[in-house]
Amino acid sequence: MQPLALSSPLELLDELKRKVRALHRLQFQVLEIVGTLDQQGAAATLGYKDLVEVFKHALHWDPKVSRRKLTQAKALCTTVTPSGATVEPMLPFAAAAMAAGELSEDHVDVLAEAMAGLPAAVEANLVDYAQQHEPRSAKAFCKELAYRLDQDGPEPRDFEPAAPRNVVRRQWKAGRYHLFADVDAETGAKLDALIDPLAKPEPADLRHAPERDGDAFCELIDLALRADQHRISGGERVQLTVTLDYDKLRTAIGTARLDNGEHIPMNQVRKIACDAGVVPMLLGSRSQVHDVGRKTRTINVGLRRVLVARDRGCTFPGCTRPPSHCEAHHLRHWSNGGSTDLANLALLCRRHHDLVHQSDWQIQMDGGVPVFRPPAFIDPHRRPRQNQIHAVA
Structure with missing residues (x-):
């Protein structure tokens, strides 16, 4: 192809379409590999709890991306039973279309969600529509088709009250702490009973009600x-x-x-x-920080305080868990003669504590700071890494 600057808009558009189709085909091949790793139980073989953690370290994928690809792989990829029999994918028409470069990952999400409540016979029609329209339009088409197939709606049934959910969202933003709570009526009444006496306006009080409640x-x-x-x-x-x-x-x-x-x-x-x-x-x-540890396996209050002051949270590279979510890990295990002092301890959240014990990740101290060496499948040179998030907190 000639230089892009010398190409006409139609030539550029044709080339873009070819590249996008190639990208879709490549994305399908990625899903095939993801699905095969899942079927093989690769996470356990590598000492990991699940593939989400494997992909985080090996590919630097966010957990949301990994879960999406695992879900898509289950829907599009052929599986093999323990006896060696081949099982067709849940969405064979969508799989064929994506393998040919005609569907995007966003289309697959729409189709998988729609087909969860539709008969298999309609998949071909949905895929045909999705190949000619953007995902948003395909979603509307799926919704309309579902309505036409079941205009009466689901069978009526006795009302079952949903189990109450208590939700609290907490976020630090620009030096302020933002808090949102959606709790059950009983808890709300208790909180009102606690806040109301403290929020009563005083003489000449110029605060508005939300400010009094906040104080x-x-x-x-x-x-x-x-x-x-x-x-x-x-x-x-x-x-x-x-x-x-x-x-x-x-x-x-x-x-x-x-x-x-x-x-x-x-x-x-x-x-x-x-x-x-x-x-x-x-x-x-x-x-x-001064070492206040002693020669016991138990980590006393004073030692934990200086450990928190040094590590500031989980020391695993990239982890954001705060100290309150962490456990103290002996770099050299107590059973192997390791001591309980600052030079032999590191804070790890539960997930990464399990990972260090079960996989080939290794920890050592370098200049009084925990340093991690990844397994060879992540970095063949096993170059040391630190958690830079807490280091600059």
């Missing part, structure tokens, strides 16, 4: 931290750990770091330091 909610958090009965988190009662540099504390300049990685100004540190349930973790002028 009352913050007061409830302080009350909970000061309460005698606390849940246990990571081997000690729930509390807030504030890590600050000695020089910054002395000069009252700069910020301190909370145990979730967020930073707060020094004047705010001095305020919360007056409350119970707040543990100040003071670092030396070079940010060293």
Whole structure:
């Protein structure tokens, strides 16, 4: 083909269509490999819990991408039974169309969702339509076809109340903590009973109701931290750990770091330091943490605090789990003579703790920091990696 700049719009469009069809064919080949790995139980062979984790490390796919491809592979790929018999794919017409480069992954998602509630006989019609239209239009066509096939709707049945779900969404954004809650009526009534007395307007109170409720909610958090009965988190009662540099504390300049990685100004540190349930973790002028471990398998409260101050969360490369979600891992196992001290410990979330024990991932200390070497199938040179997320938190 001649240089793109010298091509006409029609020539460019024809070339683009050829490239896109080739891309769809290649995507189908990727799904075939994904499906075969799934059928072979490759994750367990490699020491992983599932293929989502394998793809995260080997291909750098997000879990959402991996789950999507695994679902598509189940729908489009031929399978082989333990006896050696071949089983046709759930969506044979869609599989053939994508293999020929005529369907995209987005089309496959639409067709798989629609066919879950439609008879197999209509798949050919749906695929034929999808080959000629964009996924959004194909979705509307599938919906209309489903309505025409079942205009009466499903058979009526006795009402079954749905089990109540309690949902809380939490997010740090621009130095603020955003909180959304959708809870059952009983919990809501309890929260109202706690907030209402604290949110009553005072004389000459200029705050609006949402602001009074917000201040009352913050007061409830302080009350909970000061309460005698606390849940246990990571081997000690729930509390807030504030890590600050000695020089910054002395000069009252700069910020301190909370145990979730967020930073707060020094004047705010001095305020919360007056409350119970707040543990100040003071670092030396070079940010060293002092080893307070002892020669037992059990990790005591003091040792865990300095471990949290050093690691700041799960140390596995790329993991964002905070310290409260982590366990302390012995780099050299206790049963093999490993000691319980800072130089032989690393924080790992449960998922990565299991992975390290079951796979070929290796951990070693380098300059007082846990460093990981991946299995050879991820990196043939097994070059060391660190969790850079917590390192710059």
